[in-house]
Amino acid sequence: MKIAKAFINAANGIGHCIRGELNFKIQLVAAITAIVLGIFFNISTTEWLFIISCSMLVLSLELLNTALENVCNIITKEIHPVIKIVKDVAAGAVLVSAIGSAIIGVIIFLPKIIHQLR
Numbered sequence: 001m002k003i004a005k006a007f008i009n010a011a012n013g014i015g016h017c018i019r020g021e022l023n024f025k026i027q028l029v030a031a032i033t034a035i036v037l038g039i040f041f042n043i044s045t046t047e048w049l050f051i052i053s054c055s056m057l058v059l060s061l062e063l064l065n066t067a068l069e070n071v072c073n074i075i076t077k078e079i080h081p082v083i084k085i086v087k088d089v090a091a092g093a094v095l096v097s098a099i100g101s102a103i104i105g106v107i108i109f110l111p112k113i114i115h116q117l118r
Contacts, residue, residue: 017066024062027098031055034105041112050108054101061097065090 017024034051037043043051068090072083 013063013067017063021062021066023094024059024066027058027062027094030098030101031059034109037109041109041116043108043112047108050104054097054104058094058097058101061094065094 018028034055038048038051069087072087076083
């Protein structure tokens with residue numbers, strides 16, 4: 001039962017982000033879009049590995065960023081310079097992974113889109 005409870009708790013956390021975090025919703029739509037494009041363009045196994053890995057990395061970092069922001073908000077509601085750094089660094093981690101993922105998406109899909117348009 002402990003394993004089932006752990007999965008339920010994890011699903012609750014994901015559900016919280018889907019319901020209440022705009023950035024998570026945006027990242028989820030981007031991941032779903034990449035998956036739909038992958039199906040449409042029948043991408044290779046290697047390309048799938050990159051798409052799935054990038055999508056899961058960005059979504060995972062977004063979950064961690066949300067958790068960290070909530071912990072920081074419990075510590076203090078006031079503006080604190082160290083907490084600002086913590087929040088900014090966590091958000092930066094999400095941004096770095098999202099930019100890298102977008103670049104990988106362009107490398108994989110842009111040639112296929114150009115080929116399809118010709």
